[in-house]
Amino acid sequence: MFLHDYLYQLEKNKTSIAGTPPAILWLDAGGRFGHADPFDPQQSDALLMNGPTYMLRPSLAKPDLFHNYYRGQTGSDDLEGFIPRNLYGRFLQDLVPALLEKAQHLGITITRQQATITAIHKTPQRALQLVSAEGQRWQADHLALATGPARNRALDHLRGQSGFIDNPSRANSFANSGIDFSNPATQIACFGPGPSCFDGMALLEKEFGFKGKYILVGRANIPFWSIQRNSPVPNDSHYRPRHLSAEALPCPVTESQLIAALFKDIDDLKDPQHNRFEMGPEYLLNLVSSQTPALYARWQAQHRPDALAAAQSHTAFLKLQRVAIKMLEQAVSPQMQALYQNLKDQGRILQVSGRIQEDAITKPNALFTVPVVRQDGLRLNYRSAGIMNCKPHVRSWQPGGATAQEQLLAQMTEQGLIRQNKQEQLGLYDFIHGLQNRVALLGAATDVLWGVHLSSYKNGQAAEFFASKLIPWQRQATPVLQQNS
Numbered sequence: 001m002f003l004h005d006y007l008y009q010l011e012k013n014k015t016s017i018a019g020t021p022p023a024i025l026w027l028d029a030g031g032r033f034g035h036a037d038p039f040d041p042q043q044s045d046a047l048l049m050n051g052p053t054y055m056l057r058p059s060l061a062k063p064d065l066f067h068n069y070y071r072g073q074t075g076s077d078d079l080e081g082f083i084p085r086n087l088y089g090r091f092l093q094d095l096v097p098a099l100l101e102k103a104q105h106l107g108i109t110i111t112r113q114q115a116t117i118t119a120i121h122k123t124p125q126r127a128l129q130l131v132s133a134e135g136q137r138w139q140a141d142h143l144a145l146a147t148g149p150a151r152n153r154a155l156d157h158l159r160g161q162s163g164f165i166d167n168p169s170r171a172n173s174f175a176n177s178g179i180d181f182s183n184p185a186t187q188i189a190c191f192g193p194g195p196s197c198f199d200g201m202a203l204l205e206k207e208f209g210f211k212g213k214y215i216l217v218g219r220a221n222i223p224f225w226s227i228q229r230n231s232p233v234p235n236d237s238h239y240r241p242r243h244l245s246a247e248a249l250p251c252p253v254t255e256s257q258l259i260a261a262l263f264k265d266i267d268d269l270k271d272p273q274h275n276r277f278e279m280g281p282e283y284l285l286n287l288v289s290s291q292t293p294a295l296y297a298r299w300q301a302q303h304r305p306d307a308l309a310a311a312q313s314h315t316a317f318l319k320l321q322r323v324a325i326k327m328l329e330q331a332v333s334p335q336m337q338a339l340y341q342n343l344k345d346q347g348r349i350l351q352v353s354g355r356i357q358e359d360a361i362t363k364p365n366a367l368f369t370v371p372v373v374r375q376d377g378l379r380l381n382y383r384s385a386g387i388m389n390c391k392p393h394v395r396s397w398q399p400g401g402a403t404a405q406e407q408l409l410a411q412m413t414e415q416g417l418i419r420q421n422k423q424e425q426l427g428l429y430d431f432i433h434g435l436q437n438r439v440a441l442l443g444a445a446t447d448v449l450w451g452v453h454l455s456s457y458k459n460g461q462a463a464e465f466f467a468s469k470l471i472p473w474q475r476q477a478t479p480v481l482q483q484n485s
């Protein structure tokens with residue numbers, strides 16, 4: 001989508017720009033331009049987008065881009081549902097020829113080439129030199145780097161073993177696993193039950209007719225898709241909001257002050273010191289959406305407001321509650337909730353609150369032995385025919401990794417082109433620092449509630465920044481590593 005936003009900016013600024021238009025070099029290691037793995041147009045309908053259609057705004061410059069495509073393809077105006085990911089994949093696929101045509105109209109050449117970039121250096125003129133594994137070199141003024149989500153290596157030692165499902169979003173991971181899906185005694189242990197776990201369950205149930213049980217092991221005591229508006233609230237000792245607290249809020253309090261406090265608390269969740277149990281934003285939203293009356297009562301007791309302040313503030317609290325419910329709904333599809341509930345009703349889900357000891361998993365015979373340390377400290381061994389890696393990706397690339405993607409980032413860090421964000425303890429990179437060095441680090445946010453907005457926002461920012469540097473257009477090359485987010 002960066003390419004879309006970049007062309008949009010160039011078109012917008014066309015009249016104010018003199019000189020030769022830029023050339024765009026689009027490089028991709030797999031030679032799959034416009035194809036993103038999670039959005040394969042050929043994959044099963046069971047795999048759904050992780051947000052409702054109205055949230056799918058891949059370009060903030062053209063917020064209706066996908067919605068118009070969706071209406072055109074389906075004839076439907078219902079933007080509330082969670083659509084199959086293959087439809088979004090078709091959108092990305094169809095976007096490529098449209099973008100190439102648009103570039104041509106603007107007199108911009110886009111060259112697509114299969115190449116794996118292994119190093120990027122600064123030239124003495126502050127341009128960038130790209131080096132490929134194939135031995136080619138290119139010089140460029142700007143670089144949009146979108147090399148995809150980072151792989152979680154926690155279960156790498158199980159790769160290749162029968163019964164290990166490396167990626168629950170891919171049907172062939174199951175087909176090659178050797179697990180007997182028709183046997184009701186078959187148990188599959190799910191490592192980190194997040195959205196990919198739902199992918200796995202949806203494929204197992206709909207494509208493979210699985211009859212067995214799921215052992216869901218997660219550090220939170222409930223997986224997020226089990227949260228519903230009326231769910232009992234989890235024990236708030238897991239995380240206590242600092243900003244949305246009676247003491248921290250003013251009197252009277254407005255809707256915008258409450259929403260600002262909510263967002264600050266969501267931000268706090270990124271701090272492992274404060275958020276020891278690594279609760280996701282959905283936990284906080286669940287807490288707020290179901291505990292607003294209690295929060296209001298605590299606020300009243302703390303501030304003893306007069307009647308007018310109490311009434312105005314009460315309206316603000318109710319609006320806060322609606323915002324939290326809306327945000328929560330965005331993270332959980334009704335299909336996900338229904339499938340989860342149905343499996344629970346059938347007694348096919350064993351939920352364990354604890355942590356799998358990844359390194360201690362063994363396979364002494366046909367079954368895995370999966371040691372789990374529960375939250376109360378007790379260590380239990382579970383036996384399972386399969387292990388599903390439901391956390392195939394982590395939030396951000398970690399330095400020092402062995403993949404080509406991580407080595408490239410390490411090399412760029414050494415060059416000072418990019419750097420880790422000091423405030424973030426989760427290995428995220430400093431976007432602004434990268435831009436200052438002519439590099440935009442894009443795409444691949446894997447978080448449901450944070451990711452979608454963040455990646456569209458970054459695409460737009462980078463496109464605008466790079467285009468503004470081309471007034472007047474002077475330089476010749478703006479490479480783009482494949483980018484679909």
Ligand SMILES: Cc1cc2nc3c(=O)[nH]c(=O)nc-3n(C[C@H](O)[C@H](O)[C@H](O)COP(=O)(O)OP(=O)(O)OC[C@H]3O[C@@H](n4cnc5c(N)ncnc54)[C@H](O)[C@@H]3O)c2cc1C
Nearest residue numbers: 029030036038049050116117147148169443444483484485
């Ligand atoms: C199972 C799953 C479901 C998801 N569902 C959603 C969803 O519903 N909604 C959502 O917004 N997001 C979702 N995501 C997040 C998703 O990863 C991103 O939205 C999107 O796919 C990221 O696109 P990307 O272009 O950044 O990365 P990718 O699609 O991974 O593309 C990266 C490309 O970079 C190339 N590359 C890598 N290294 C190099 C190199 N050194 N040189 C040259 N080329 C290189 C690769 O060949 C690849 O083609 C999902 C992710 C997963 C894993």
